[in-house]
Amino acid sequence: MQQHLIQCIFLASCLKLCTGSEWCYESQHNCGSPCNVPEKWGHANENCFGNAQSPINIVHRKTLPDERLTPFQFKYYQHSIEALIKNNGHSVQVNLNKDAYVNGGHLEMPYKALQFHLHWGRNGGPGSEHTVDGEQYPMELHIVHIKEKYSNLEDALKDSTGVAVLGFFYEESISPNRKYEPIIKAIRNITAPGTNTPLVDLSLEQLILPPENMTNYYRYLGSLTTPGCTEAVIWTVFEKPIYLSKEQLQEFSKLRFKDDKPMMANFRPVQPLNNRKVYRSGGAVVVASAILLVASIAMVTGLSQPD
Structure with a gap:
């Protein structure tokens, strides 16, 4: 003892x-x-001590419905990526060189896709950065976009809404997700930090769910989740997870950090929300449903009234 x-x-x-x-x-x-x-x-980096940091724990019952959070339009997401996937020493990252961009979703202008990377736990255990009602998912995908008018991330970060990140959770499934096989095969070749390999036969569309299943999401203003932690990010976190098998999730833990340790639990813990608000899509649907319910009650009540 x-x-x-x-x-x-x-x-x-x-x-x-x-x-x-x-x-x-x-x-x-x-x-x-x-x-x-x-x-x-x-x-x-002193920015990491800021008051609007990411990630956060999203408490669903405290989120505010916002009818302005309409469905996104994804342009050229179906095109083949044709890029290198790299072990950058703290995650895997793919820098995008195509013309994919996103608009809608109450974004003030189109945002072009710049890169994507992931955060995960230990051998398929909890590892997402954002949590929902305290639940941490096994992994989280971040597709980083910048305003169309900027040519690089550095310039976009000088704008308080210069960056828009789409976040997607992963959940474990019994069977493997065949659409992810190009990534799973590629990361087996980049276990060492600083290495890269071509990523082929993959599009951004393959990474995420069909657009019709992506209407439910959360929105808040936050920061990058690694230093310099710049508070210039419009965060969109989708409710519906992407499914990978246990074996597929475990492949990511075979990578190694730049200090050669196993690359596990590469997520930042949740940060204080402070005075920020978290919104959710579907406000218009909620209002419409409420009106329909009131109308239905009124009609039934009217029919039940004595002559």
């Missing part, structure tokens, strides 16, 4: 004292490889 207590005290001291100038995830930190874990990211 005493030895266990000494070990705990040592580990606590290690977490407090062993810090470095680089940022990392909690799963990477130890005294042999000091770095700034998520709670200390502000030491790497």
Whole structure:
């Protein structure tokens, strides 16, 4: 018992004292490889101590219906990506060089797709960045878009609404998702940090659900979820998850961080909502349903009135 207590005290001291100038995830930190874990990211970039940080826990009953959150229009999402998928040392990322863009969804103008990356847990365990009612999904996809008028992310981040990220949850299924086989095959070739390989036979449309199943989503204003944590992101988090098998989810944990540790639990914990509001799509549907219900009650009441 005493030895266990000494070990705990040592580990606590290690977490407090062993810090470095680089940022990392909690799963990477130890005294042999000091770095700034998520709670200390502000030491790497002060923006990370801001008041409008991402990700967040979305409490569904507290979200506000907004009829302006109409369905998105996805342009050229069906085109083949033809790009490299890279192990960038903290995730897998694909930089997009096509003309795919999105509009609608109460975005003020079209936003062009710039890149996508993912965050996951340990061997298919909880690993999404956003949570809903406290539930953490196994993985989360982020498709990063910037306003059409900007040529790069750096310029877009100078605009408080310059970036729009579409977030998608993953859930475990019994059978594999065949549409994801190009990614699963590709990441087997990039387990080492800094490596890349061509991504073929894949489109953005394959990654996400059909548009008709993407009408339910949450919206809030937040930040990038890695340093510099810039607060210039319009977040859209879709309710309906994408399904992958346990084996497919586990493939991502075979990658390695830039310090050569297993790339697991590469997610930032949820951040305080503070005074921000979270909205949900379907406000118009809710209002229409309420009107229809009132009309139906009135009609039934009228029919039941005595002559």
